[in-house]
Amino acid sequence: MSGLSLHLQKLKKFSWSGIAALICLIFILFVVLYTFFHLQHDPNLTNLDERLQGMSLQHPLGTDQLGRDVLTRLLLGAQQTIGYSLLALLAALIIGVPFGLISGYKRGLVDRVFMRIADGFLAFPDTIIAIVLSGLLGPGIGNLVLAIIMVKWVSYARLVRSTVLAESQKEYVLVARTNGLSPIKIIRKHLFPHIIGHVLVLASLDFGKIILLISAFSYIGLGVQPPTPEWGAMLNESRPYFQTRPELMIYSGLAIVVVVLLTNMLGDYLRDHFDVKKEVEQ
C-alpha cells in the first residue's frame, strides 16, 4: 500500500465533507455491530395490544402495525441492508478485479474471450436479471445478491482492464520483465496498486446504488422476506398506515437516504483524492 501513503503525503487540502461522511459511516457501522450484542426487544415479537404506538421511553421510535419495536427493527434492518450490500459489492470486486487484471495483462485471445463474456452480462439491465432470477429461483435475498453480483462485476472488470491495458504498455513493466519477474508478481506488485484507487472510487459510489437496489427490491417483495426487518421491506409494510402514522415510513426512508448520501459523499471524496488532474494542479 505504499501507493496510498504517497497520495496522502501529496494531499494538502483537506476535505471536511469526506471526513465527516467517513466518520458518520463508521458510526453507523458501529451502531449496527452493537445491535448484534445488545437488543432490548425481540424484532419479530408481535404484540397487537401495543400496535402503532408513538414515541415512549419503552419504544423510542414507537411500534409498528404489529406492535414491534421500530428502533430495533431499524437497527437490525441496517444489518440486512448494509450487510448484504457489502457482501454483493465484495463478491463483485473479488470476481471483477482479477478478471480485469488478467484480461488487461494477457491481452490477445484471453482478453477477447473475457471481454465478450463481460459484454454478455452487460447486455441485461440489473432489474431484469433480478426479476428473472426471483422468477426462476423464487424471491429471496440470496437470489437478489446473486443478481447484483452478476451485473456489477462487469463494470469492475472493464475498469481494471482499461487501466491495466494502458499501464502494462509502460516501460517499467518491461523492465520488471527483463529482471525476471513472473507475470503474477508484476500484476500484484506493479499493477495492482495502480488500480486500487480507481476501484475504491467506483466501489464507494456503487455501494449507495446497491443499497438502493436491495431496498427497492425488498420494497416490491423480491428481496428480504418478512418478518426479517429490512429498510425497503419496512417501507412497504408501513405503506397502508402512511396517512395515520407517516413517521413509520419516514424512519426507514430517512435511514436509506442518509446512508446512500454518506456513501456518495465518501465516493466523491475518494474521487477527488485519487484524481490525477488535482495532483497536477497542486
Next chain:
Amino acid sequence: MILSMEQVSIRSGEKKIIDNVPFSIDKGEWFALVGQSGSGKSILSRAIGQLLPKNFQVEGKILLNEEDLCSLSPKQMRTIRGQTLSYIFQDYQGTFTPFRTIGQHLEEYQKVHGNLDTRQRKIKSIEALHSVGLDEAFYSSYPFQLSGGQLQRASIAIALLLSPDLLIADEITTALDSVSGHRILELLAKKQKEIGCTILFITHDWRHVRRYADRIAIMKDGVIVESGGKHRILDHPKHAYTKQLIHATPILGKGLLSGLQEVGKE
C-alpha cells in the same frame, strides 16, 4: 563467444522486420549496433530476451552462452533475465514503477533471483547504489524525486546488480543531455572493466560509438549491412549506407574518425 545469432528472422504477420541477421559478440567487448530509427535494432535486442509480444515470430537460433534462448521455457527464461542478461532502456522516466522506492526495486529483483536474506539484500542494494555514484539516501527515494541522470544511474545499478554476462543498453543516452549522457557512458565503461560484462550498445549516435565501441554493426531495414572492428568500419567503410551515415555526422578535430592516428602521418 557470449552471444551469437544464427539466421535470425523476425516477422510480424506477413511483414519481415528482421531478415536473416547473423552476428556474434565476444565476451567482454563493447559491441555497438548502429542504425536509424525503424531499422529494427530495438526489436532485435528485445528478441534476445524473448520480450517481444506474441504477434512477432522469431525464427533461427539465438545462442547465449551456447544455450538456445528460443527453446527455453518461460520459467527458465525468467531465471536468465536479470541474472545473465539485463537491459537498460532509453526512457529513464518510465523505468521505475512510480509508487515504489528505488530500494524496493533493487530488493525485489534480488529476491526473485533467490536472495532471501533481507539484511544482505539491503546491504547489496546500497552497495550497488554507491557503485554508480548515488548515496544511501536514494535507497528510500521515489523515482519522481530523482533527476534524469540519477534515474539512469539507478537503472544501471539495477541492470548490473547481479553481474550479468550480457548487458543490452538500448539508446540509453538519447533522452539525456550530452553531458549527462557522457557521464553515464563513462560510468558504464568503468563498470564494464570491473565486472567484465559484455555490452550490446544500441545507438544512432556516432560520438558514443567512436569513443567506446570495440566492434560495430550497421543495420538498415532489418538487415546488417556491414560489421567489423571500429577502425575498419569508421575509417574504411565499404557499404554505401555506412559511408552515408558517417558523412552525415559532423565531427570536429583531426585524424581518423576512429580517433586512431593515421599510419605514416606525423
